[in-house]
Amino acid sequence: MAIVTHYLSNGEKLVKLSDVELCVETFGDPAKPAVLLVDGAAASMLWWEADLCERIARGDRFVIRYDNRDTGRSTCYPPGRPGYEFTDLAEDALGVLDALEVERAHVVCRSMAGGIGLILGVDHPDRVVSQTFVSSSTGEDGLPPPSKGFADNVPAAPDPSDRAAVVDFVVASAKAYSGDSPFFDETATRALVERDVARTRDIASTLTNHYAMDFDGAARDFGDITAPTLVVHGNRDPALPLPHGQALRDAIPGAKLLVLEGAGHDLPRPLWDVFVPALIRHTASACGAVPPGADERIR
Incomplete structure (x- = not known):
């Protein structure tokens, strides 16, 4: 059974799922449609920036972000020996919803x-109102490899x-993953990373276990x-080039x-004015509240 064990001074909550603790934070009115944000490898919930969460919440949404295992303030395992499998992470997402008494959510996975998101959508469709996949892939054979030079721009592990x-x-890894985007803000990224490293239970586990x-x-x-389902993909993604999103x-x-x-x-951040309205339209349409938007960028 998933329960909130206690509240932290900064508004975060620790949720107990069997022998696992997950750190969770919410934004907005719990009575509004829930949007569950799930981040990728080695990324704590801070990478769904609080300003972004608040902006989504202002669209009449109840936004939920959380630290996956081995990130942030959630349970960590010995470096190189994660005590879980991928389906366990999907069950964690459901546990977070249970702890917050959310029956169904709009699931956004990066x-x-x-x-x-695939596991939730196929194995637990009753818990999913809509899905959004950001910078992701089917993983099928034949899709293009990372862009030339991308691996050379990712530094050796510290x-x-x-x-x-x-x-x-x-910070250097984030810059490499940005694909030399003109929108990459190194100062803001460094400030985020410093906060993230400072609050992480075991950074060695974060760097390896996923x-x-x-x-x-x-x-x-x-x-x-x-x-x-809405798929969101950058046209300069060096790790998963655009054909991954198209596939x-x-x-x-x-x-x-x-x-x-x-x-x-x-x-x-400069593209939140594109992303957030698209997400609000998509989640509203999934609920039957409004017809799909006519944004020509969504095809």
């Missing part, structure tokens, strides 16, 4: 968490005990997703694609 080196590493876990479970097909759109019946011009693998 990057690696697209696999969590000594986890050297906090300054860790911060430099994560890449070491077992991507378990029976074969699942994006074509089996029935929830209304995801094509794989999910009825899915729409929003291409973020000038974005890499991230969701830069």
Whole structure:
């Protein structure tokens, strides 16, 4: 059973799921439609920036973000030995909803968490009102590899005990993943990373464990997703080039694609004026509140 064990002074909550603690934060009115934000590998909930969450909440949404295992203030495991599999992370998402007494949510998954969205959409469709996949992929054969030179721009892993080196590493990695986007803000990114590293239980685990876990479970097909789906992808994504987003759109019946011009693998602040209205329209349409918007960028 998922319960909120206690509240932290900054508005965050610790949720107990069996032997796991997850740190959760919410924005907006719990009576409004819930939007669950799930981030990718090694990313705590801080990468769904609070300003972004508040902006979505102002669209009459109840926004939920949380630290996955091995990130932020959530339970960590010994470096290189994650005590969980991919389906466990999907169950964590459901546990967060249970703890907040949310029956169904609009699920927004970024990057690696697209696999969590797949599990939720196929195995737990009764809990999902709509889905949004940001900077993700079907993972099928034949899609283009990372852009030329991308791997060369990602620095070598730092000594986890050297906090300054860790911060430099994560900032440099974020810059590489931005695809040299004109919107990349190194100053803001460094401030976010410094906060993130300072609040993380075990940074060595954060840097390694999501890449070491077992991507378990029976074969699942994006074509089996029935929830209304929006795919969001940057046209400069160096890790998963745009054809990955196009393939995801094509794989999910009825899915729409929003291409973020000038974005890499991230969701830069200057493009929130594009992303947030599209998300509000998509989630409203999924509830039958309004017809789909006529934004020509969504196809």
